[in-house]
Amino acid sequence: MTRAPRIAKPKSKDVKLTDVNRLWAAVVARDATHDGRFVYSVATTGVYCRPSCASRLARRENVRFHDSCSMAEAAGFRACQRCKPDQISLQNGYAAKVTQACRIIETAMVMPTLADLAAAIEMSPFHFHRIFKTTTGITPKAYATAHRRKVVRDQLSKGQSVTEAVYDSGFHSSGGFYAQSTDLLGMSPTAFRKCGAGMRMQFALAHCSLGEILVAATGRGICAISMGDDAEALRRDLHHRFSDAQISSGDKSFNKLVAQVVALVERPGGNMDLPLDVRGTAFQQQVWAALKKIRPGTTASYSDVAKSIAQPSSARAVALACGANPVAVAIPCHRVVKSDGALSGYRWGIERKRALLDREATSKPSRTKK
Ligand SMILES: [Zn+2]
Known part of the structure; x- marks a missing residue:
């Protein structure tokens, strides 16, 4: 199928003006997802609006659709003061810039600096940082960190080696990654990949003067002691952290260990040498x-x-x-x-x-x- 060459109209490339019924339906529904894709003009008022404009619905026979603000203006209409359709293209332009910056961050081997990112999308660093944060809700740096965290998690859970995951995630060196890995994963990469695979543990919940407490232990010693306000949340967190481990409720003899831990919380200075099975780098x-x-x-x-x-x-x-x-x-x-x-x-x-x-x-x- 061949396609007739089109005049470049980047803001409207997915709008087909032939499909006027769909456009009219968007106007009737005041569907904001169509904002920026087209505008409509009203012959009786001489203004043009974005699809989501809250003004009273015009009569269908007075409405025309336009690919862009400039085309509506070329046809003699002026922008509605209420929905300000001519400011959408500006916002859309920002969204495109932010999207472009996100793609740069995602594909970079090394996290680009703010100055590099701003230069790549032709904006001042200050302005870029502000519109990125306004559009996404987070800073470019936080976005980059979140992206790398996701890549590392995805790849480690796919069974990729730690070194491969580190390089694929765009960390400059595995040294840089290890320095941040606790931040990123909450535990060491190797431990994360294992997720307690092959570990068997018992756990029990108890109440102490500082709230709820969870104790878990393998045959070698205690592997988790956590405290919080919500016992169920502690239990969920344990199962999440050791998702591949075999976890069972503590038997009667396990209660003795729990009592020792609670005693330690009540008298934290007590010199109690509990057996521990803690894994880390x-x-x-x-x-x-x-x-x-x-x-x-x-x-x-x-x-x-x-x-x-x-x-x-x-x-x-x-x-x-x-x-x-x-x-x-x-x-x-x-x-x-x-x-x-x-x-x-x-x-x-x-x-x-x-x-x-x-x-x-x-x-x-x-x-x-x-
Ligand atoms: Zn309007």
Whole structure:
């Protein structure tokens, strides 16, 4: 089938003016999805409108359809003051620019800078950033991060190797990826891919003074301790994190372990050496081991911990490893605070962190704060 050459009318390329009944139906329905695709003019008023205009519906015999604002104007009509159809093309132009920027981000091997993106779509960085955020609701950087996260997740779940997934997602090097992987995946890439495959665990929910608590353990030791307000949400999160594991409810003997964990929450300074089965990257394991050396009733900053593992410049990575701690209280990440003493974040809620530190401070009054 051959097609007659058309005059370039980019804003209306999918509008067929022959299909006037469909266009009229869009006007009757005030269907905003057609805005920007065509406009209609009303002979009796001399104005032209976007399909969604809220003005009183004109009589069909007075209405004509136009591919674009300029064509309506060429036919002698002026833009409606109410629906301002001539401003749609501007918005559509922005949407096209933003879409173009999204495609650049998605296909780039390395995340382009804001200046590069803005230059590619011929806008100032400031203006580009603003219209991107207005159109998508997020910044270009957040979009890029979300995109990479999706690519990595998709590819790891397809069974691709970590290295391949990292390169395909556009991370510059796997080093850069590993530094961010806790942010992106919530756990190390290898652990994510496994999703607990081959692991068998029991779990139980209990109530403690800080709310609901979930304890899960493999045959080797405790693999998860989490706290929250909603027991069902904790259970769902466990099944989500270990979606490939065999998870069953704890038997009677399991209750003893749960009681020990609850006791630890009630007296977080107590010196209870619970068996743990926590999986993480070598770096995470190193950080978690360092956390266990912070004495009850004292706190350390992220950079203190970084120094203690002889990696003084990795305070940010330490913070990520703290955030990835799978076992609340048993690995006392609640004892890590900002350099100025502020509590910063806690995976299980900042109020619980404050309560744990308060309990340690009051039950160990003889300890000196560092
Ligand atoms: Zn109008």
